[in-house]
Amino acid sequence: MKKFKAGLFGLGVVGSGVYKALQQNEKYGVSIEKIAVKNIEKERNLELPNGILTTEADEILDNTDLDIIIELINDPKEAFSIVKKAFERGKSVVSANKKMVALYHKEILELREKHGVKFFYEGAVCGSVPILRLLDQHYKSDQVKSIKAIANGTCNFILSKMVGENQDYATALKDAQELGFAELDPYSDVSGEDTRFKLSIMIYHAFGVFVHPNEIPLHGINHLDEHIKDFAQKHHLKLKLVGEAQQQNGKITAKVEPQLVNESHDFYTIENEYNGIVVDAEFSGEQFVKGKGAGSFPTALAVLSNLKDLKYDLAIAKSLVKKEIEFSNKSKREIYFISGFENEISGLTILDQEEKYYIVNTDFNRLINLKQEHLNLYWVKIPQDIFNKIKNHEVLI
Structure with a gap:
């Protein structure tokens, strides 16, 4: 079988994990020929062939020898530009950029259809948990009623430390930053924005409706104090940041907010950097999946899985659908x-x-x-x- 050649954008935490895995295991049948980075001189804990790095995006995009583009950068606008240009050149793309996908979701899938290419992005939502694959395949013959997700490992780590180890918010956040679970600027995580991006993507795969993340109301964890921590400990409860969406009476509602859970709920067992999702469907009932939601190799695994899908020409991605379902931000x-x-x-x-x-x-x-x-x-x-x-x-x- 043909060995695919790929161009990689981004050599951060996830990009490094993908590169290492492909170098160590030939079973994926994909070789990375060129890597676009912002700074070639930056020290990296990787052994890289001479000349593999470039700062010029077009050096990868215009290379007719490359079959696949792997997009793993942070900037959503720049990432969308890369994806769009790749499509125009007939190249399929694998991405793990949840912000880019959430903000440009409908436009990206329309461009994918227009240019007859493939676009996979399992790594954009919940790391190693294959929730998009499950929604597209397992639930395609069922009717999803609701989806609830702990989708941000940073928040879950902080809340685990606050209730389980009696830390205050500031100390728990500092620990998360020192361990690499939180950025120096943790706003996107603790505000609930990151969870909202992922929920927006999951809504399309669960219900077939595009909902822009800015339409989803949210409330984060950045103001939680000792009063809620003491209340949770007193009643043997745990705190979780949950993104949830449900379909009822022809309308979709969604929100992101902290919630209390007890030992009877599946989310009670989700600790530290783990993610968990509960899907409730008409025939399947409630089903629960959990796994590591962030990190180099957990997210890289999702990217590698999509590369294998491309290699074997699997049509797992959800096709564009049009459903007459409204989104409502009215709350009960x-x-x-x-x-x-x-x-x-x-x-x-x-x-x-x-x-x-x-x-x-x-x-x-x-x-x-x-x-x-x-x-x-x-x-x-x-x-x-x-x-x-x-x-x-x-x-x-």
């Missing part, structure tokens, strides 16, 4: 733990309260509006079954 009333306010908040249905926090029945959009007045306000969703157990326990005491 749920139960929330809220804290981080300086003054008393009126106009809420308060179910319980202490000096530093309330438990309320309200909706996400109302809390978003309140945050404009109380900048440090934060909330954590309490599922109804957990709230019922807490109240029953307090009654017994």
Whole structure:
């Protein structure tokens, strides 16, 4: 079988993992002939052949000997330009750039169809967890009702440390940065933005609808303090940042926010840098998958899997679909733990309260509006079954 030649854009954490794996194992049948980087002189813990590095994108894109482009850079706009040019030159692309895919998703798939090439991006969502493959293949004959995901290892690591090891947010974040799970600027992770990018992509594969990430309301973990940590520990609960989307009555709703889970929920076992996804479908019911969501080799594995798909000409990617389903950002009333306010908040249905926090029945959009007045306000969703157990326990005491 033909050995494919590839051009690689980006030699960071994931790019290095892909290069090492291809060098060490010939079973993939792909050789990297040229690598585009920003700085050739940068020290790298890799043995590279002379002349393999370049700073000129066109040196790769215009090379007619190359069959595949592997796109693994950070900048979404630059990445989209690379993908577009590759398509125009008849080259298929494998990417792990969740921000680029989420922001340009519909346009990329339209260009893919127009130029008759392939575009795989399993590595863009949840690292080693093959959730896009599962949604495209396993659920293609089923009707997905909802999807819930812990999709950011940085947030999950921080929340695990806060509740499990009694660390404050700042200390847990510092540990995550020192271990390489968090960037020096962790905004995209802790704000929930990274999870929102991934949820946007999963919505298309689950429901066949393009939802731009900016349409999905979000609330991150960057204002969580000791009050919610103490509350979670007191009731033997864990904190998780969850992206969720559901289809109901012909409409898709979605959001990203921190939630409390107990030992009966699959997410209770997801710790540190691991990701987990629960898919609920009409015939399959609820199914749960977990795995490492970040890192050099876990994400590289997803890229390598897509390279194999290209090598064997597998048509696993979801085709463009058009469904008459609307996206709605209207939120329903749920139960929330809220804290981080300086003054008393009126106009809420308060179910319980202490000096530093309330438990309320309200909706996400109302809390978003309140945050404009109380900048440090934060909330954590309490599922109804957990709230019922807490109240029953307090009654017994």
